[in-house]
Amino acid sequence: MLTDTTKTQYRRFFYSDPSPYISEPFLGLVENKVERLYRLMDEEERSIGLILGLKDGTLYSPFSAPFGGFHYSHEHVLYSVVYDYLADLKTFIKGQGFDRVVITLPPNPYQKNMNAKFVNAFIRLGYNMSTPDIQNCINLKKFDGNWTKNTVGQNCRRAIKRQLTCSIVTDEASRRDAYDVIFRNRVEQERKIHMTLEDLLEVNEIIPVDFFLVKDKDGSNIGAGIFYRGHDKIVQGIFLGDDMEKRSLGIIDFLVMNIFEHYKSLDYDYIDLGISSMCGDPNVGLIRFKEIHNCETSLRFTFWWSPDNSQPFYLNHKI
Structure with missing residues (x-):
């Protein structure tokens, strides 16, 4: 089960950042653009974490950056842990009454192994995939x-x-x-x-x-x-x-x-x-x-999910 935890507790387990846009200094610079931050982790598994910004009933990662994504203990986190985390994320969104969650993963050079596992699990769990953007490095x-x-x-x-x-x-x-x-x-x-x-x-x-x-x-x-x-x-x-x-x-x-x-x-x-x-x-x-x-x-991937998947959603991260 995912819980919203404090910055101190979250950073006890996720002290390094796969990209600068999910670092505490950067989040501190832009957090005034959302209503509040959520730091979600499974306090028993503690292998994956996600920081999201709330805006008008939707949780975003990122909310003021090219991409967001997850924290994780290492690049070889088991696929089953990734799958369970994303399943629990849907339960959290529905249980808290949020409209939807939107997540843009970083490009492959930042996390090749984890991207493959996340993309597969997102699709298998019924998340909606926006048309992937073309990325160049x-x-x-x-x-x-x-x-x-x-x-x-x-x-x-x-x-x-x-x-x-x-x-x-x-x-x-x-x-x-x-x-x-x-x-x-x-x-x-x-x-x-x-x-x-x-x-x-x-x-x-x-x-x-x-x-x-x-x-x-x-x-x-x-x-x-x-x-x-x-x-x-x-x-x-x-x-x-x-x-x-x-x-x-x-x-x-x-x-x-x-x-x-x-x-x-x-x-x-x-x-x-x-x-x-x-x-x-x-x-x-x-x-x-x-x-x-x-x-x-x-490709750079964006996924979203809503408890009512019939709701239309138009991707726009510049909030």
């Missing part, structure tokens, strides 16, 4: 400087010949410069940006945030990237952008090359470049862009 252990498409390398050489430079910037003015490049890029493409610079700097208080800035030979800001380092082996890409009028300089390819080489030199295993779809609807161009930059393509 670069395996830095396989990255050797050669590209899937030759034009990427050609663009990088063109950028170097035209004296573009790329560096990590740490001062306030340069971070704003990097953010402004990305903001202008989003406006020109009529795409929303859901974080302000101030939001990113708040995250930087608990998760290191790297700001990359590309300049041309005249010192103009023409490209930028923003990445989180909240995991010891996985970096997460948050934003990439360039000056669209100067794209012929090879800005983005040059930026990506420098970012990959930088994190490979720091001995990271993966760069998580996020999803290339929205609620399951693929962005074909974005998938192609990531794949020609050597990304591996996989």
